[in-house]
Amino acid sequence: xxxxxxxxxxxxxxxxxxxxxxxxxxxxxxxxxxxxxxxxxxxxxxxxxxxxxxxxxxxxxxxxxxxxxxxxxxxxxxxxxxxxxxxxxxxxxxxxxxxxxxxxxxxxxxxxxxxxxxxxxxxxxxxxxxxxxxxxxxxxxxxxxxxxxxxxxxxxxxxxxxxxxxxxxxxxxxxxxxxxxxxxxxxxxxxxxxxxxxxxxxxxxxxxxxxxxxxxxxxxxxxxxxxxxxxxxxxxxxxxxxxxxxxxxxxxxxxxxxxxxxxxxxxxxxxxxxxxxxxxxxxxxxxxxxxxxxxxxxxxxxxxxxxxxxxxxxxxxxxxxxxxxxxxxxxxxxxxxxxxxxxxxxxxxxxxxxxxxxxxxxxxxxxxxxxxxxxxxxxxxxxxxxxxxxxxxxxxxxxxxxxxxxxxxxxxxxxxxxxxxxxxxxxxxxxxxxxxxxxxxxxxxxxxxxxxxxxxxxxxxxxxxxxxxxxxxxxxxxxxxxxxxxxxxxxxxxxxxxxxxxxxxxxxxxxxxxxxxxxxxxxxxxxxxxxxxx
Numbered sequence: 001x002x003x004x005x006x007x008x009x010x011x012x013x014x015x016x017x018x019x020x021x022x023x024x025x026x027x028x029x030x031x032x033x034x035x036x037x038x039x040x041x042x043x044x045x046x047x048x049x050x051x052x053x054x055x056x057x058x059x060x061x062x063x064x065x066x067x068x069x070x071x072x073x074x075x076x077x078x079x080x081x082x083x084x085x086x087x088x089x090x091x092x093x094x095x096x097x098x099x100x101x102x103x104x105x106x107x108x109x110x111x112x113x114x115x116x117x118x119x120x121x122x123x124x125x126x127x128x129x130x131x132x133x134x135x136x137x138x139x140x141x142x143x144x145x146x147x148x149x150x151x152x153x154x155x156x157x158x159x160x161x162x163x164x165x166x167x168x169x170x171x172x173x174x175x176x177x178x179x180x181x182x183x184x185x186x187x188x189x190x191x192x193x194x195x196x197x198x199x200x201x202x203x204x205x206x207x208x209x210x211x212x213x214x215x216x217x218x219x220x221x222x223x224x225x226x227x228x229x230x231x232x233x234x235x236x237x238x239x240x241x242x243x244x245x246x247x248x249x250x251x252x253x254x255x256x257x258x259x260x261x262x263x264x265x266x267x268x269x270x271x272x273x274x275x276x277x278x279x280x281x282x283x284x285x286x287x288x289x290x291x292x293x294x295x296x297x298x299x300x301x302x303x304x305x306x307x308x309x310x311x312x313x314x315x316x317x318x319x320x321x322x323x324x325x326x327x328x329x330x331x332x333x334x335x336x337x338x339x340x341x342x343x344x345x346x347x348x349x350x351x352x353x354x355x356x357x358x359x360x361x362x363x364x365x366x367x368x369x370x371x372x373x374x375x376x377x378x379x380x381x382x383x384x385x386x387x388x389x390x391x392x393x394x395x396x397x398x399x400x401x402x403x404x405x406x407x408x409x410x411x412x413x414x415x416x417x418x419x420x421x422x423x424x425x426x427x428x429x430x431x432x433x434x435x436x437x438x439x440x441x442x443x444x445x446x447x448x449x450x451x452x453x454x455x456x457x458x459x460x461x462x463x464x465x466x467x468x469x470x471x472x473x474x475x476x477x478x479x480x481x482x483x484x485x486x487x488x489x490x491x492x493x494x495x496x497x498x499x500x501x502x503x504x505x506x507x508x509x510x511x512x513x514x515x516x517x518x519x520x521x522x523x524x525x526x527x528x529x530x531x532x533x534x
Contacts, residue, residue: 032209033151033152035205035209036147036148036151036205036206036209036210037148037151038205039201039202039205039206039209040144040147040148040202040206041144041148041167042167042198042201042202043103043107043140043144043198043199043202043203043206044140044141044144044167045167045198046110046195046198046199046202047110047137047140047141048141048167048175049174049175049178050079050114050133050137050175050192050195051076051079051080051175053175053176053178053179053182053191054075054076054179054191056176056179056180056183056313056317056324056327056328056331057179057180057182057183057188057191057324058072058073058075058076058310058313058314059072059314059317059318059324060183060188060324061075061126061188062123064188065120065122065123065126066122066123067123071123071242072123073242073310073314073434073435073438074123074127074130074242075126075127075130076310076431076434077238077241077242077431077432077434077435078127078130078131078134078238079130079131079133079134079137080134080427080428080430080431080434081131081134081234081235081238081427081428081431082130082131082132082133082134082135082138083134083135083137083138083427084134084234084423084424084426084427084428084431085134085135085138085227085230085231085234085424086134086135086136086137086138086139087138087142087423087424087427088280088281088421088424089138089139089227089280090102090138090139090142090143092220092222092280093139094139094143094146094215095215095217095218095220096217096218096219096220097217098214098215098216098217099143099146099147099214099215100147100206100207100210100211100213100214100215101214102139102143103139103140103143103144103147103206103210104203104206104207106136106137106138106139106140106143107140107199107202107203107206108199108200108203109136110133110136110137110140110195110199111195111196111199111200111203113129113132113133113136114133114192114193114195114196114199115192115193115195115196116129116132117129117130117133117189117192118189118190118191118192118193119189147206147210147213150213174332175328176313176327176328176329176331176332177325177328177329177332178191178194178328179191179324179328180323180324180325180326180327180328180329181324181325181328182194183324183325184323184324184325185325220278221277221278222278222280223273223276223278223279223280225272225276226269226272226273226276226279226280226281227280229265229268229269229272230269230280230281232261232265232269233261233262233263233264233265233266233268233269234262234428236258236259236261236262236265237258237259237262237266237432238428238431238432238435239258240255240258240259240262241432241435241436241439242435243255243258244439270283281421281424282418282421283421285410285418285421288409288410289517289518289519290405290406290408290409290518290519290521291406291407291410291418291422293405293514293515293517293518294402294403294405294406294407294408294422294515294518295406295421295422295425295426296514297358297362297402297405297511297514297515298399298402298403298406298422298425298426299422299425299426299428299429300429300507300511300514301361301362301365301398301402301508301511302426302429302430302433303429303430303432303433303436304365304433304504304507304508305365305395305398305430305433306429306430306431306433306434307430307433307434307435307436307437307438307500307504308369308372308437308500308501308504309331309334310434310437310438311437311438311441311497311500312327312330312331312372312497313327313328313330313331314438314441315441315493315494315497316330316384318493319377319489319490319493319494320377320379320490326381329381330381330384330385330388331388333385333388333389333392334388334389334391334392334395336389336392337389337390337391337392337393337395337396338392338393338395338396339392340396341392341393341396341397342395342396342400344396345357345396345397345400345401349400349401349404353520353521354400354401354402354404354405354521355401355405355515355516355518355520357397357400357401358397358398358401358402358405358515359512359515359516360397361394361395361396361397361398361401362394362398362508362509362511362512362515363508363509363512364390364391364393364394364397365391365394365398365504365505365508366505366506366508366509367390367505368387368388368390368391368394368505369387369501369502369504369505369508370501370502370505371386371387371390372387372497372498372501373498373499373501373502373505374498375494375497375498375501376494377490377491377494402515403422404521405515405518405521406418406422407422408518408521409519409521437500437504440496440499440500440503441493441496441497441499441500442496443496444495444496444499444500445489445492445493445495445496446492447496448491448492448493448495448496449488449489449492452488452491452492453488
């Protein structure tokens with residue numbers, strides 16, 4: 001069976017297992033099935049596109065709204081955290097309101113928040129709107145797969161998932177390209193405005209085709225206290241990570257207060273969820289070895305991956321002179337090998353030990369990041385492009401096997417809870433990874449800058465020679481020193497990026513033994529209990 005991809009593998013599992021219609025719907029046929037597939041795929045494409053389209057636009061957004069590019073990363077992390085918090089609620093919401101109503105409402109609200117994001121007059125407003133956009137987007141991707149599966153007969157379920165997977169693979173490839181072109185040729189708000197026609201069309205077609213196929217609803221209790229504690233501790237921790245680099249970390253009372261809130265909130269959340277009859281997150285799943293080992297490897301690996309995906313275009317645009325379009329061209333091929341190899345991995349996952357697949361992915365990620373750690377300021381586009389192409393192979397062998405490991409051996413009625421929890425941890429790790437990567441990059445750049453400037457002073461012969469040469473080119477002494485400082489900045493941030501890439505490569509290698517902490521899944525058809533989600 002074809003597979004899901006990057007951000008959607010676990011979320012989709014949750015929806016597929018969360019279908020509560022007691023009598024299965026008759027599959028769609030003819031034009032209704034065609035248009036239904038196109039509408040659901042378009043909504044999925046729009047949602048996934050939004051996770052990558054902003055990456056290359058961050059410098060433009062930050063400059064236009066008067067903040068630093070590193071503060072601009074809030075545009076990504078705020079969406080990710082809000083989206084993660086909303087995912088565990090999808091099952092409850094779909095049972096309360098119905099899958100079709102919830103999906104259509106989610107798409108419409110996503111369109112409205114996208115439009116408002118484009119109109120945001122300042123960074124604070126944009127971040128608030130991105131939080132809302134992430135919250136309303138939570139049910140879209142999982143429910144799109146659930147509705148798609150109900151549209152096809154079981155014999156064609158593989159075809160349905162293949163079509164669904166293609167959109168989730170193409171979107172990350174198109175995101176940087178489209179975002180770069182829009183930013184350079186129109187303006188950054190249009191990376192949000194393009195969601196409007198796609199979303200309206202998807203909502204109208206979905207409602208017209210699926211409204212008579214609504215799932216049955218029932219009233220279930222909601223763990224409001226658990227949800228509130230979840231929002232408090234995750235939100236406080238994310239804000240602490242994002243603001244720490246601006247406020248000098250624990251030298252700031254605000255950062256200390258956020259840290260205390262996050263710690264106390266997390267402890268209260270764990271205690272409450274372990275004693276609540278209907279927890280929003282089933283923490284008892286961590287008693288299972290395969291679950292905690294798989295979720296740990298998946299979340300740390302995804303945090304490293306996503307942090308570096310955000311860091312690379314920032315470095316290219318700020319210090320290597322790349323336009324947003326050029327940065328998008330360098331990042332786009334990451335999906336090519338993933339597109340080719342993911343169906344093969346999904347088809348053969350039950351025949352092989354998924355731990356070995358995941359270990360291979362970690363080794364390739366380590367190789368890619370080691371290659372990037374050797375970049376210098378003279379690196380051309382081809383040199384930067386090669387690791388990006390190779391990374392696509394790692395992506396294909398990363399998500400599918402780790403989701404299979406994480407969900408292996410779990411009873412069918414607990415799959416939604418397991419999928420929601422592991423998906424939540426992974427998405428949050430992606431947001432944390434972004435904050436940590438950019439913070440470390442800034443700190444290491446400051447250190448390298450200080451070290452490099454020790455060799456630059458008016459008393460050093462080489463410095464005097466450079467100043468003299470720049471002076472003969474018509475620059476004043478102050479202008480010459482400013483030029484030298486910019487060159488030092490470029491070198492410092494290049495060395496800092498190399499440090500982040502190298503450290504990430506080492507951590508990926510250290511994750512390989514973590515995968516083998518999980519129990520081996522027996523090969524054969526019966527072993528695909530988790531893989532069946534794909």
